[in-house]
Amino acid sequence: MKKHVLILGAGFAGLELAARLSESLSDEVRVTLIDQNDGFSFGFSKLDVMFGRKAAADIWLPYRDISQRGVEFRQESVTSIDPESGQVTTDGGSYEADLLAVALGADYDMAATPGLEERGFEYYSTAGAERLSGVLPGFDSGRVLIGILGHPFKCPPAPFEGALLLHDQLTERGVREAVEIRVVGPMAAPVPVTEEVSQRFLEALGERDIEYIPKQHVVAVEPEGSARLASGESLPYDLFIGIPVHRVPEVVERSGLAVDGWVPVEPANLRTRFPGVYALGDVVALTMAKAGVFAEAAARVVADDIVAEVRGGEPPAPYEGAGNCYVEFGGGLVGKVEANFLGGPRPTAQLVGPSLELAAEKDEFGATRRERWFSS
Numbered sequence: 154m155k156k157h158v159l160i161l162g163a164g165f166a167g168l169e170l171a172a173r174l175s176e177s178l179s180d181e182v183r184v185t186l187i188d189q190n191d192g193f194s195f196g197f198s199k200l201d202v203m204f205g206r207k208a209a210a211d212i213w214l215p216y217r218d219i220s221q222r223g224v225e226f227r228q229e230s231v232t233s234i235d236p237e238s239g240q241v242t243t244d245g246g247s248y249e250a251d252l253l254a255v256a257l258g259a260d261y262d263m264a265a266t267p268g269l270e271e272r273g274f275e276y277y278s279t280a281g282a283e284r285l286s287g288v289l290p291g292f293d294s295g296r297v298l299i300g301i302l303g304h305p306f307k308c309p310p311a312p313f314e315g316a317l318l319l320h321d322q323l324t325e326r327g328v329r330e331a332v333e334i335r336v337v338g339p340m341a342a343p344v345p346v347t348e349e350v351s352q353r354f355l356e357a358l359g360e361r362d363i364e365y366i367p368k369q370h371v372v373a374v375e376p377e378g379s380a381r382l383a384s385g386e387s388l389p390y391d392l393f394i395g396i397p398v399h400r401v402p403e404v405v406e407r408s409g410l411a412v413d414g415w416v417p418v419e420p421a422n423l424r425t426r427f428p429g430v431y432a433l434g435d436v437v438a439l440t441m442a443k444a445g446v447f448a449e450a451a452a453r454v455v456a457d458d459i460v461a462e463v464r465g466g467e468p469p470a471p472y473e474g475a476g477n478c479y480v481e482f483g484g485g486l487v488g489k490v491e492a493n494f495l496g497g498p499r500p501t502a503q504l505v506g507p508s509l510e511l512a513a514e515k516d517e518f519g520a521t522r523r524e525r526w527f528s529s
């Protein structure tokens with residue numbers, strides 16, 4: 154009997170794990186990959202939608218194109234997870250897993266910031282980015298406030314990419330001087346993985362007259378253009394764009410896997426405290442950035458750990474939380490943050506570029522994943 158590996162969530166982590174297991178273990182395990190959606194899109198593609206460079210339909214990668222030996226995809230919503238027994242129920246049936254991988258990502262808690270849905274915008278979902286793409290071309294003057302509403306959040310550079318690209322769009326439209334752009338967030342500095350990286354971001358923002366307001370937390374988006382801060386003060390806005398509060402999906406919360414909001418794991422191999430249950434990607438409680446490249450790197454370690462478990466081999470080299478994150482600086486230029494969160498006593502990171510070569514490298518990054526995950 155082949156062991157059954159059940160992967161919950163077909164995002165960066167789930168797709169890479171399924172691809173790895175198909176490559177290395179398809180004779181020994183059968184894999185079921187479950188996601189509530191009928192397709193995947195890269196996080197960074199939402200910037201393309203927000204600025205009207207692509208339509209939402211153009212960034213959608215349908216799961217029906219997954220064709221990997223030993224992997225069966227099911228479009229279903231996970232409704233309960235029992236990590237003790239490995240039993241999972243969905244709106245389409247129930248499953249028993251020998252090995253369970255929880256890769257359900259992070260959800261957005263829009264209600265955590267009163268007024269965000271009614272008076273604000275966001276580009277962390279495709280629908281939100283689409284909505285914003287309809288508003289930005291008509292915004293000619295006033296104050297744009299980009300508020301980071303909680304921590305942790307996906308892709309630490311993404312709020313700043315939004316600001317830098319907005320600067321470009323307004324400049325091209327000849328209205329930049331009539332618009333103030335400010336980013337406000339709880340962190341002491343933008344992208345605070347290292348001081349050097351933060352400094353590079355501060356310089357890029359400063360060169361474009363974009364202000365970062367540190368250590369401030371917007372708690373409500375109030376009427377009449379006022380964003381209330383936790384300190385009791387408020388900041389004015391004409392257009393409010395929020396990076397929503399993140400949380401684990403509700404089904405993860407109910408499963409008992411999460412502690413203090415996120416799922417604790419062994420950093421070295423992404424095992425949870427429940428035997429045979431892994432958690433990987435944005436859903437985990439590791440003190441490191443939430444990004445697709447790290448989710449993908451985690452999937453490689455989990456796949457190797459499963460191979461060792463099934464074949465009885467050596468455990469893999471420990472997960473280092475390492476990867477390269479591409480960052481859009483505007484003008485077609487892309488930089489790359491090369492980071493390693495867990496490999497040493499403290500995180501290391503450096504910002505390379507930005508350059509046109511790295512823009513081509515980022516395109517290549519997307520193309521290789523599309524090819525690898527969505528074609529046989």
Ligand SMILES: Cc1cc2nc3c(=O)[nH]c(=O)nc-3n(C[C@H](O)[C@H](O)[C@H](O)COP(=O)(O)OP(=O)(O)OC[C@H]3O[C@@H](n4cnc5c(N)ncnc54)[C@H](O)[C@@H]3O)c2cc1C
Nearest residue numbers: 162164165166189196197231257258308434435444445446
């Ligand atoms: C604007 C923006 C820009 C970004 N840019 C970058 C970047 O340049 N580089 C980078 O590395 N990362 C980037 N990211 C972050 C990246 O998208 C995420 O960190 C990454 O997708 C996390 O992978 P994951 O597999 O953990 O979760 P996800 O990719 O979010 O996948 C989780 C999956 O679980 C599914 N799911 C959730 N609940 C259920 C349920 N109950 N039943 C069934 N299925 C469910 C979801 O549908 C989803 O497909 C960006 C994100 C945003 C928003």
